[in-house]
Amino acid sequence: MIEHLEDINKAFESKVRLGIMSVLMVNDEIDFNSLKELLGVTDGNLASHTRALESLEYIVVKKQFVGRKPRTTFARTGKGEKAFREHLQALESFLNKVER
Amino acid sequence: MDSPYIGEFIFIYLLCISKYFLIMKNNEAVEAVKEIRVMMEKSSRFLSFSGTSAILIGLYALAGAFVARGIISPVKEIPDEYSTPGWITIAPHIILVALIVFVLSLSTILFFSARKAKKMNHSFINGPAYRTFLNFFLPLTVGGIFCVALLVEGDVGIIAPVMLLFYGLSLINASKYTYGNIFWLGCSELLLGLICAFFPGKGLLLWAIGFGILHIVYGIYFYFRIERYSAA
Numbered sequence: 001m002i003e004h005l006e007d008i009n010k011a012f013e014s015k016v017r018l019g020i021m022s023v024l025m026v027n028d029e030i031d032f033n034s035l036k037e038l039l040g041v042t043d044g045n046l047a048s049h050t051r052a053l054e055s056l057e058y059i060v061v062k063k064q065f066v067g068r069k070p071r072t073t074f075a076r077t078g079k080g081e082k083a084f085r086e087h088l089q090a091l092e093s094f095l096n097k098v099e100r
Numbered sequence: 101m102d103s104p105y106i107g108e109f110i111f112i113y114l115l116c117i118s119k120y121f122l123i124m125k126n127n128e129a130v131e132a133v134k135e136i137r138v139m140m141e142k143s144s145r146f147l148s149f150s151g152t153s154a155i156l157i158g159l160y161a162l163a164g165a166f167v168a169r170g171i172i173s174p175v176k177e178i179p180d181e182y183s184t185p186g187w188i189t190i191a192p193h194i195i196l197v198a199l200i201v202f203v204l205s206l207s208t209i210l211f212f213s214a215r216k217a218k219k220m221n222h223s224f225i226n227g228p229a230y231r232t233f234l235n236f237f238l239p240l241t242v243g244g245i246f247c248v249a250l251l252v253e254g255d256v257g258i259i260a261p262v263m264l265l266f267y268g269l270s271l272i273n274a275s276k277y278t279y280g281n282i283f284w285l286g287c288s289e290l291l292l293g294l295i296c297a298f299f300p301g302k303g304l305l306l307w308a309i310g311f312g313i314l315h316i317v318y319g320i321y322f323y324f325r326i327e328r329y330s331a332a
Binding site for chain 1: 140
């Protein structure tokens with residue numbers, strides 16, 4: 001049982017970070033406000049979680065200007081995708097183990 | 101002298117803790133999987149659809165078909181002759197009825213979707229909504245223009261099947277970005293469209309079934325199986 005728990009990624013223990021990665025797995029990119037609305041979190045909260053994921057190189061942040069307004073979008077990286085898949089697999093095998 | 105018992109107690113104590121730990125971890129894992137699924141669905145599919153609007157659209161279509169039957173019946177005596185003076189005079193009336201049904205249906209869908217989005221606390225115009233509408237209206241617009249061409253050319257008999265077929269294809273195309281079960285509504289429309297293509301005289305009847313009855317049935321199914329369930 002312990003060996004399965006080891007694969008569970010600490011970066012995804014937070015519900016917000018797990019949500020961010022889930023959204024980015026099915027959308028190639030998403031902007032800050034849509035993500036904030038989906039997850040139901042505050043600006044500061046989302047910013048700190050995206051910064052954490054960015055420093056792990058799980059997501060990339062793009063900042064552009066649309067007219068005069070800044071627009072921040074996020075996208076997953078290959079590394080982030082791999083980490084998320086492994087996390088999912090660990091969750092799955094852990095649940096299978098418990099059920100048996 | 102109690103040492104063996106103490107050892108056993110410690111063992112049971114540890115067993116309880118690990119069991120508790122396991123159950124907690126299990127709940128956490130189940131929660132995590134649930135969260136992942138919800139976020140993936142919510143961010144990639146247009147979910148502010150209301151079953152009530154489907155029922156209303158079905159009713160509009162039935163009313164439209166009823167009115168159209170009243171307009172057509174006086175000239176029904178001459179089949180396969182659509183360029184007769186009788187047909188040319190009633191054609192604008194039928195087009196007007198069809199346009200009213202279309203505009204009413206579209207505004208009903210938009211109104212109910214916007215209301216549901218507001219109730220569910222997310223914005224009505226988002227990525228998935230945009231993708232759903234684009235993928236729905238692309239084939240539908242092509243079909244609409246094609247119907248205009250058929251009308252101009254006088255091939256009025258196959259307009260009903262063409263409408264059903266293009267509508268079915270539009271639904272199937274949009275189903276990837278909204279509720280998946282719309283796929284089956286699309287397939288039913290396709291089946292009706294094909295049947296309709298082989299029975300030209302029954303166009304209006306099959307049109308009424310496809311756009312009227314099917315929408316009502318789907319709306320009721322949607323209301324009881326999906327809306328009720330997700331609200332609870």
